[in-house]
Amino acid sequence: MVGLVVSALLPTLRPPPCSPPATPCQRASGWQLAVLYLSLLCTSLGSGGIRPSVVAFGADQFEHEQQDGAEAAKAAAERKRRYFNLYFFTMGFAVLLALTVVVYIQENVGWGWGFGIPAIGMLVSIVVFLVGYPIYVLLKPDGSPFTRLAQVVAAAFKKRDVAVPEDPGMLYQDKELDALISTNGRLLHTNQLTFFDRAAIVTPGDIAASGQPNLWRLSTVHRVEELKSIVRLLPIWSAGIMLATAGSHNYTFTIMQARTMDRHMGPHFQFPPATLSIFSTAAMLVTLAFYDRVFVPLARRVTGLPSGITYFQRMGIGLAISILSVASAALVETKRRDAAARHGLLDDPAAVVPLSVFWLVPQFAVHGIGDGFSSVAHMEFLYDQAPESMRSSAVALFWLAGSIGSYMGTVLVTAVQRATRGRGEWLQDNINRGRIDNYYWLVTCIMVLNFGYFLVCFHFYTMKPLEVAGEHDDRDKECELSSLQKNGGGGANGMV
Numbered sequence: 001m002v003g004l005v006v007s008a009l010l011p012t013l014r015p016p017p018c019s020p021p022a023t024p025c026q027r028a029s030g031w032q033l034a035v036l037y038l039s040l041l042c043t044s045l046g047s048g049g050i051r052p053s054v055v056a057f058g059a060d061q062f063e064h065e066q067q068d069g070a071e072a073a074k075a076a077a078e079r080k081r082r083y084f085n086l087y088f089f090t091m092g093f094a095v096l097l098a099l100t101v102v103v104y105i106q107e108n109v110g111w112g113w114g115f116g117i118p119a120i121g122m123l124v125s126i127v128v129f130l131v132g133y134p135i136y137v138l139l140k141p142d143g144s145p146f147t148r149l150a151q152v153v154a155a156a157f158k159k160r161d162v163a164v165p166e167d168p169g170m171l172y173q174d175k176e177l178d179a180l181i182s183t184n185g186r187l188l189h190t191n192q193l194t195f196f197d198r199a200a201i202v203t204p205g206d207i208a209a210s211g212q213p214n215l216w217r218l219s220t221v222h223r224v225e226e227l228k229s230i231v232r233l234l235p236i237w238s239a240g241i242m243l244a245t246a247g248s249h250n251y252t253f254t255i256m257q258a259r260t261m262d263r264h265m266g267p268h269f270q271f272p273p274a275t276l277s278i279f280s281t282a283a284m285l286v287t288l289a290f291y292d293r294v295f296v297p298l299a300r301r302v303t304g305l306p307s308g309i310t311y312f313q314r315m316g317i318g319l320a321i322s323i324l325s326v327a328s329a330a331l332v333e334t335k336r337r338d339a340a341a342r343h344g345l346l347d348d349p350a351a352v353v354p355l356s357v358f359w360l361v362p363q364f365a366v367h368g369i370g371d372g373f374s375s376v377a378h379m380e381f382l383y384d385q386a387p388e389s390m391r392s393s394a395v396a397l398f399w400l401a402g403s404i405g406s407y408m409g410t411v412l413v414t415a416v417q418r419a420t421r422g423r424g425e426w427l428q429d430n431i432n433r434g435r436i437d438n439y440y441w442l443v444t445c446i447m448v449l450n451f452g453y454f455l456v457c458f459h460f461y462t463m464k465p466l467e468v469a470g471e472h473d474d475r476d477k478e479c480e481l482s483s484l485q486k487n488g489g490g491g492a493n494g495m496v
Contacts, residue, residue, distance in 0.1 A: 244405020283368030318374020
């Protein structure tokens with residue numbers, strides 16, 4: 001952020017002011033671009049470190065606090081559920097400020113202050129974080145979880161010809177070895193993906209004379225189940241990719257549509273096309289507040305769950321609402337194109353179609369509502385069902401889904417352009433002659449298929465089972481540790 005501020009303030013790091021045609025604009029030099037791109041790269045690297053870790057770190061404060069009794073555990077689970085809502089609300093509010101206040105400062109005060117205010121905000125956040133550091137719950141690291149996953153795969157492959165015992169009790173376990181990566185309890189054996197169970201079969205040479213296992217030849221059941229947990233959650237994780245793909249057109253084609261529509265608000269002000277996304281963000285904020293204060297108390301009376309509904313149900317509702325968002329975009333584009341045809345504007349892409357730009361607001365708002373349901377549930381699911389030692393990595397999968405979804409949107413656009421070229425091209429510079437509505441209907445159909453895929457993945461999903469210590473003795477008890485159980489619900493079959 002400091003690099004961006006410096007590049008905006010120092011005349012040597014940016015091209016000189018221009019006002020064509022009187023003063024032609026000059027291209028930025030290689031040095032100037034290098035400073036800008038390096039600053040953006042540092043911003044990306046910083047975000048990649050902060051976003052996955054801050055969610056898992058915050059939720060860990062509730063996961064590992066002292067819990068005496070079932071009621072205390074339920075209260076901690078409720079606070080953790082609200083934490084996820086609050087995190088997304090804070091993120092959305094920050095985006096809303098960026099799209100309004102910061103953009104206004106950049107345009108009317110200067111880019112130095114436009115970048116400087118976020119930089120000051122980052123500095124304040126670091127200071128606040130360091131002040132609170134002594135009171136945080138800190139978990140001790142115990143090596144790279146990716147190394148452990150690789151060790152399980154390597155050990156299972158080496159023993160691919162060894163028969164898996166029918167009795168899971170014969171598989172290798174070591175509580176002391178797994179102590180730092182199973183503070184909430186060890187993962188119990190499951191009957192899925194049994195190929196990896198071979199990694200926990202003890203064969204000659206697996207354990208040294210000192211009693212220490214060769215981890216590239218032998219893994220504990222807990223470590224094998226860590227790998228299984230990650231593999232099991234990937235199908236449901238992938239269902240969230242299409243949500244980002246469906247929303248990617250809000251920053252491309254929808255802006256093209258807005259530029260051709262009547263954007264006047266009063267006699268002197270025109271609504272900026274790129275600012276339409278504030279309606280999506282605002283709708284998400286309202287949805288999060290409504291969900292926490294109204295929806296959950298009402299649903300709680302019906303389901304008996306403190307959380308109202310399970311995160312599977314919440315994610316399913318969000319995916320269904322997102323389908324309506326894309327369908328509404330198709331209907332509005334059909335209306336806009338018909339208005340252009342009625343007024344003879346099909347061959348004049350620069351003309352303003354006599355249709356208010358606020359016809360585009362519903363699709364943004366519905367998308368924001370769907371995001372308020374599905375995104376929070378998606379992240380909560382990944383955090384809850386990931387192995388204890390891989391929660392920040394699982395949260396990183398959430399952001400990775402958004403990135404992949406954006407790239408898939410680009411791939412889909414390219415495929416549609418190639419498929420329709422020469423026979424009524426859907427996506428073209430003259431959107432009045434194009435058929436963006438057909439593209440939206442195509443995305444709608446893909447979203448419907450994705451929703452069906454999510455339901456199938458949910459039906460076959462198995463929650464991770466944990467072994468935890470009893471309250472009054474040292475004997476171990478088996479439980480299915482998930483938000484569903486913590487909130488008083490049933491097992492995985494929480495979708496109605």
